[in-house]
Each structure stands twice: as C-alpha cells, then as structure tokens.
Amino acid sequence: xxxxxxxxxxxxxxxxxxxxxxxxxxxxxxxxxxxxxxxxxxxxxxxxxxxxxxxxxxxxxxxxxxxxxxxxxxxxxxxxxxxxxxxxxxxxxxxxxxxxxxxxxxxxxxxxxxxxxxxxxxxxxxxxxxxxxxxxxxxxxxxxxxxxxxxxxxxxxxxxxxxxxxxxxxxxxxxxxxxxxxxxxxxxxxxxxxxxxxxxxxxxxxxxxxxxxxxxxxxxxxxxxxxxxxxxxxxxxxxxxxxxxxxxxxxxxxxxxxxxxxxxxxxxxxxxxxxxxxxxxxxxxxxxxxxxxxxxxxxxxxxxxxxxxxxxxxxxxxxxxxxxxxxxxxxxxxxxxxxxxxxxxxxxxxxxxxxxxxxxxxxxxxxxxxxxxxxxxxxxxxxxxxxxxxxxx
Numbered sequence: 001x002x003x004x005x006x007x008x009x010x011x012x013x014x015x016x017x018x019x020x021x022x023x024x025x026x027x028x029x030x031x032x033x034x035x036x037x038x039x040x041x042x043x044x045x046x047x048x049x050x051x052x053x054x055x056x057x058x059x060x061x062x063x064x065x066x067x068x069x070x071x072x073x074x075x076x077x078x079x080x081x082x083x084x085x086x087x088x089x090x091x092x093x094x095x096x097x098x099x100x101x102x103x104x105x106x107x108x109x110x111x112x113x114x115x116x117x118x119x120x121x122x123x124x125x126x127x128x129x130x131x132x133x134x135x136x137x138x139x140x141x142x143x144x145x146x147x148x149x150x151x152x153x154x155x156x157x158x159x160x161x162x163x164x165x166x167x168x169x170x171x172x173x174x175x176x177x178x179x180x181x182x183x184x185x186x187x188x189x190x191x192x193x194x195x196x197x198x199x200x201x202x203x204x205x206x207x208x209x210x211x212x213x214x215x216x217x218x219x220x221x222x223x224x225x226x227x228x229x230x231x232x233x234x235x236x237x238x239x240x241x242x243x244x245x246x247x248x249x250x251x252x253x254x255x256x257x258x259x260x261x262x263x264x265x266x267x268x269x270x271x272x273x274x275x276x277x278x279x280x281x282x283x284x285x286x287x288x289x290x291x292x293x294x295x296x297x298x299x300x301x302x303x304x305x306x307x308x309x310x311x312x313x314x315x316x317x318x319x320x321x322x323x324x325x326x327x328x329x330x331x332x333x334x335x336x337x338x339x340x341x342x343x344x345x346x347x348x349x350x351x352x353x354x355x356x357x358x359x360x361x362x363x364x365x366x367x368x369x370x371x372x373x374x375x376x377x378x379x380x381x382x383x384x385x386x387x388x389x390x391x392x393x
Contacts, residue, residue: 010050021127023119024056027112029376031150032062032096033218035106035245036182038342042190045099045182046097046214048147051109052106062096064089068139082308084139091131097242106327110164110221115229115238117137122157129153141311142175142212144203151211151220161227162235166207168223169216175201175311176365187369193365195296198315203362261372268376272383281387286380287329294326295378316364319355320374324347333382345385350390352378 013378025093037043050063067089078084100107128134139145155160173181176194179201183190209331210216224235275282301323303312326345352374359366 021057021123023052023054023116024122025116027052027054027119027123029114029122030112031110031121031217031221033106033108033110033214034100034280035247037103037104037247040194041183041294044189048214049096050124050153051120051151052379053093060093061090062093063130063139064091064096065144082303082312084136085136086139087127087137087258088135088149090126095155101243104246105240105243108218109242110218110236111238111240111387112221113226113228113233113235118158118161118226124154125153125157141216142209144364145212147214147217148212150217151208153352154221154224155373158226163225163232164220165202165223167223168219169207169210171205171207171210171283173206173210174365175212177207178205178210182213191257191367192370194365195317195321195370196300196315197310197311198300198317199305199364200311200313206212217349221329257367257369258372261369261376265372265376265379268379272379275383275387277336279387281332281384283332284331286384289377289380290325290332291329292325293321293373294329297321298326299321314364316362316366318361320352320370320377322351342385344382349381349385352381377389 028051029054032049032051033048034047036046044196047066051061053060065086065088068084068086097107118380120330137149138146154380155164176197179193180190183193211220222236224238225232268285271282271285297318300315300318300321303309324344325348328341328348331341355362356371356374356378356383360384
C-alpha cells in the first residue's frame with residue numbers, strides 16, 4: 001500500500017506540472033507545519049510542506065519534500081550506504097493533510113505576506129523543482145531534509161527581500177541533544193541513533209541549523225520580515241490552526257532500555273557469581289555477549305569507514321563496542337590460546353573501567369541506557385581474565 005501511494009505521488013509530480021502555470025491575485029502561499037507522532041521514529045520530528053492555493057484557478061497543492069520511492073533500483077543498498085535519495089512530490093493538499101488529522105497531530109499554517117511577483121517567483125521555482133529531472137535530492141538527516149528544503153526555498157527565492165531575526169534563539173544545543181528531546185517517548189529509537197551516530201552530531205548548532213526541525217521552521221518564519229512594495233513587514237500575514245494536537249502521551253513500555261539493560265546485568269552478575277563459586281567459566285555466555293557486542297562494533301566501523309553516513313564518523317561507542325570482541329568470542333571456544341585471551345580481557349577490563357569512570361568527560365555524549373551493558377561487559381571481562389586460564393588448565 002505504501003509503495004502504491006508513493007508511486008501515485010511521483011506520478012502526480014510527473015504529470016501535472018510540466019506546463020507553465022501562473023497565479024492569480026487571490027493566490028496564497030503558506031508554510032505547513034505538522035506535529036510529531038510517536039508511533040515511528042521517523043514521524044517523531046514532525047513534518048513540513050509548502051501549500052499553494054489559488055481559488056480563482058481552482059487548485060490547492062502541497063509541495064512535499066519528504067517522499068522517497070521504495071521501488072528505486074538498489075533502494076535498500078543505497079540506504080545502507082548513506083546514499084538516501086528523496087524527492088519533491090506535488091499533489092492535492094487535502095491528500096497531504098488527512099493523515100495528520102486522522103492521527104490527531106497538529107497542523108499549523110502560516111500564510112505568507114508576499115507580493116504578486118514574489119509569489120510567482122516562489123511558485124515558478126517549485127514547479128521547476130517538481131519536474132522529474134529536478135525533483136530528486138540527496139537526503140541528509142540534519143543538513144538536507146523536508147524542513148531545510150523549505151528554508152532554502154525561502155532564502156534562495158526571496159533573497160535580500162527577507163530578514164530572519166534569530167535573536168529569539170540562543171543556540172546552545174547539539175544535534176544529538178535535540179534528537180534526544182524529540183525521541184524522549186521512543187527510547188529504543190533514541191538509543192539506536194545514539195549508538196550509530198558519532199562525534200559530528202555533538203557540536204553546538206548554529207541558529208540556522210535548528211531549522212532541520214519543522215517546529216523551528218515555523219518559529220523562524222514567525223520571526224522573519226520581508227520587503228513589500230512599500231514597507232518592511234512580517235513574513236506571516238495570517239496564522240491558522242488547521243488541527244489541534246489531541247494525541248495521548250505514550251506510556252513507558254515495560255521493555256524499556258533501562259529495564260532490558262538492568263535485566264541483562266542481573267543475569268550476568270548471577271552467572272558470574274556462579275562461575276566464581278565453581279571456578280569455571282560459562283563460555284557460552286561470553287561467546288554470546290562479546291560476540292554480539294563485537295558485531296555492533298564491526299557495524300560502527302563499517303558505517304564510519306565504508307559508507308557515506310558522515311555523521312557516523314569518529315564514534316566513541318567503539319570504546320565499549322570494540323570490534324575485536326567478536327574475534328575474541330570465537331577464540332574462547334578454543335583451548336590453545338589461554339595466555340592471549342587472558343591478556344586481551346585484562347586490557348578490555350581496563351578500557352571498560354576507564355569508560356565508566358570518564359563517561360561524562362568523553363567528548364561524545366554516550367547514552368546512559370548503555371551503562372548497565374558496559375558494567376555487564378566489565379564484570380565478564382574481569383572474571384574471564386581471572387579464571388579462564390585456570391579453568392582451561
């Protein structure tokens with residue numbers, strides 16, 4: 001069903017806008033901001049679009065930069081490589097709005113205070129951008145998405161006519177902090193992003209960079225002025241609340257990262273106590289634990305070095321998710337390398353202990369939900385380095 005909808009949107013963008021179109025004096029161009037939903041990670045940040053309505057010519061279009069095509073060749077491979085291609089789709093505004101109203105998400109409209117020539121310039125660009133040869137762009141989570149595209153349209157098409165007043169905002173957040181804020185009700189999604197993305201998203205954003213979020217597009221448009229035919233006026237002529245947010249706050253899931261991590265730590269602590277009592281290692285536990293963590297480390301190295309996910313670079317999660325854990329886990333099944341493994345897990349114990357000790361001093365903000373997991377790794381590494389050689393003998 002989702003593929004069919006996307007195909008129809010692409011079809012609309014291809015077929016309906018190949019001929020030059022103009023606007024009447026009654027036409028309006030608006031910025032649409034839609035509230036978040038906490039059903040999926042991708043919808044937790046909200047959404048933005050541009051609306052162009054002309055009652056005289058009888059059309060009402062939504063220009064939506066947030067569409068992607070599953071049927072594009074090598075879609076999943078390109079996604080894994082960080083080569084995500086989104087496109088501008090154009091379709092009836094009513095079809096754009098109804099999913100947000102259905103899901104009880106807010107929909108705000110800011111009608112822009114544009115002269116006729118300014119309207120025509122923006123509209124002409126949007127029609128050009130919607131053509132099949134122009135509509136695709138290289139998506140980036142923070143730098144080039146459905147919200148930043150709207151910022152760029154306004155800045156590039158209205159040029160020196162607009163002045164954005166950013167004095168209302170004191171930039172103090174990093175990309176990660178804002179991501180954490182919006183994913184507060186989706187802790188597993190937040191944890192996944194915090195693990196996979198590295199140091200680049202921990203720098204403090206500029207005021208302009210806040211506009212990767214639809215809420216901040218709305219806020220900045222509210223604080224923008226434009227040069228009209230005779231004066232400098234507010235860019236927003238009228239603000240309309242099309243739909244109120246009536247979503248219920250999501251409840252904390254029983255399978256929360258804190259609960260899952262603490263449960264893992266309790267199991268590891270009990271089995272480690274049991275191993276210590278009997279002076280013998282439960283190798284299956286270490287193969288499973290360090291094998292999985294090693295695979296995570298290999299994934300992080302792959303994202304950093306072998307893909308275009310530039311925000312995954314310099315990932316300090318590698319101090320606990322060390323890729324060599326995977327190979328060490330395999331070696332524990334053999335009995336001919338006790339000295340090597342003992343030394344490896346001694347070094348691992350030191351690294352994990354230092355990670356916990358300096359957790360809040362590491363330049364990258366590590367997710368606190370990981371602390372029980374790192375403690376569990378430390379417990380097993382200390383026990384392994386102490387008992388493995390003896391248990392082998």
